[in-house]
Amino acid sequence: METKLVSVIVPCYNQADYLGETLQCVQNQTYSEWECIIINDGSTDHTAAVADEWCARDRRFTHINIKNNGVSNARNTGISAAHGFYILPLDGDDKISDNYIEALVETFNSDENIKVTYGTAYKFGAVNEKWELPKYSFNELLFSNMIHCSGLYKKTDFMQMQDGYDIKMHEGLEDWEFWINFLKDGGQAVCVDSAIFYYRIKKESRMTEISLPHRYRLLAYIYHKFPQLYDPYISSGDPKMKLDFPYSFYLSAKTYTPDDKTKIEHLKRFYEARLTQYLKKYSFVTKKKLLFNWYMRRKLNFSFWNFLLK
Numbered sequence: 001m002e003t004k005l006v007s008v009i010v011p012c013y014n015q016a017d018y019l020g021e022t023l024q025c026v027q028n029q030t031y032s033e034w035e036c037i038i039i040n041d042g043s044t045d046h047t048a049a050v051a052d053e054w055c056a057r058d059r060r061f062t063h064i065n066i067k068n069n070g071v072s073n074a075r076n077t078g079i080s081a082a083h084g085f086y087i088l089p090l091d092g093d094d095k096i097s098d099n100y101i102e103a104l105v106e107t108f109n110s111d112e113n114i115k116v117t118y119g120t121a122y123k124f125g126a127v128n129e130k131w132e133l134p135k136y137s138f139n140e141l142l143f144s145n146m147i148h149c150s151g152l153y154k155k156t157d158f159m160q161m162q163d164g165y166d167i168k169m170h171e172g173l174e175d176w177e178f179w180i181n182f183l184k185d186g187g188q189a190v191c192v193d194s195a196i197f198y199y200r201i202k203k204e205s206r207m208t209e210i211s212l213p214h215r216y217r218l219l220a221y222i223y224h225k226f227p228q229l230y231d232p233y234i235s236s237g238d239p240k241m242k243l244d245f246p247y248s249f250y251l252s253a254k255t256y257t258p259d260d261k262t263k264i265e266h267l268k269r270f271y272e273a274r275l276t277q278y279l280k281k282y283s284f285v286t287k288k289k290l291l292f293n294w295y296m297r298r299k300l301n302f303s304f305w306n307f308l309l310k
Contacts, residue, residue: 003033006101007084007155011074012092013041016050018200023054023061025095031102036061037078038092042068047092070170072178079158088152095124095198096150103195104152115187116179118151119195127201136189142229143240145176147189150197153182166225173218180226217255219248224256234270243278246271 008026012019019038026036038051038061051063066077075089086105090096096119104117121131134146141147158164165178183189223230223245233241234249250267257263279287 003031004085004105005083006031006034006086006088006105006152007079007082008034008036008088008090008101009039009075009078009082010036010090010092011039011041011071011078012043012047012051013068013071013074014043014045014047015092016043016045016047018093019047019050020054021095022090022092023050025098025100026061026090027054027058028098029096029101030099031105034060034101035082035084037081038063039074039078040065041071041074042066070167070174072165072167072169072174076164076167079155079164082155084155086152087155087158088150090150093200093202094150095200097196097198100150100195100197101152103192107190107192108152111188111190113188114190115157115183116147116151116153116189117192117195118147118189119192119197121148121197121199123199123201125201126203131199133191136191138183140240141176141180141183142233143242143245145173145179147175147179148197148199149175151179151189157182157187168221169218171214171218173215173222177222177225180222180229184226184229216244216248216251219244220252220255223249223252234267237270237274241274243271243274246274 010019010022010026012022015022023036023038026034038054040048040051040063042065048063048065051061055061055063062081064077064081066074071091079087086108088101088104100119104119108114108117121133123129123131131148133148134140134144136146161181163181165174166181169177179189230245230249234246246267250264250271253260253264253267279290282290
């Protein structure tokens with residue numbers, strides 16, 4: 001197998017208790033042509049000391065300190081400093097199997113249409129179970145992410161993107177937005193069964209703290225970035241869209257194009273129609289409970305009574 005340098009990018013923020021496990025996984029790789037760039041994103045614990053210790057052990061590790069500005073900025077910083085042909089992001093509290101890089105590179109080289117390879121996933125920590133990832137399809141990716149953060153891709157493909165990992169998505173879902181952006185012009189993403197990614201689940205994390213209103217704002221921003229990808233589904237009324245999306249599209253228009261009254265009204269009607277259609281299957285009492293629940297969770301932006309009586 002051809003051995004080209006793989007740059008493993010490890011962003012970390014206050015992850016000193018886990019970072020050693022992550023870096024040990026990198027050092028254990030059966031594929032030896034790697035460098036590992038640790039980006040300490042302004043940690044206030046002893047993350048920097050752990051990183052320095054590993055750099056002293058193995059010259060393939062490099063440590064960069066930056067001011068805290070979120071995981072997207074940290075990854076972009078690491079990739080800018082990378083010398084590798086391939087890029088492999090790996091968060092500072094996750095782990096990978098010893099054959100992870102070797103298996104991903106081998107699969108990547110098996111087909112010129114492949115743009116991303118990634119491993120099967122298991123959750124560990126507060127939850128211990130297999131993370132069931134649907135088979136990749138770009139059409140499905142638009143509505144649900146099935147690629148975790150640790151996918152292997154070429155640095156040249158990354159450099160052709162306009163903004164890399166979007167630093168405006170520091171509140172979450174940045175991996176999902178990145179894969180949409182990265183794959184929107186074509187190329188395949190392939191899950192490699194023999195390579196395993198271990199995703200640490202903690203009782204409290206940035207992802208577990210995403211509220212519904214928070215999620216809607218992030219979805220609204222994604223639609224704002226890629227309306228050309230989502231508009232055909234709005235025109236066709238594709239049933240795969242959960243109510244989160246019609247509402248977020250409407251929210252996006254109000255937030256990012258407030259002067260475009262035609263667009264706002266169009267997306268408002270679309271959301272109203274989908275909501276009305278969804279509620280038809282429920283009794284009056286169930287409908288009332290659903291609407292009240294959504295209203296209290298800030299999921300409903302219209303008159304409670306108008307929809308209850310439809």
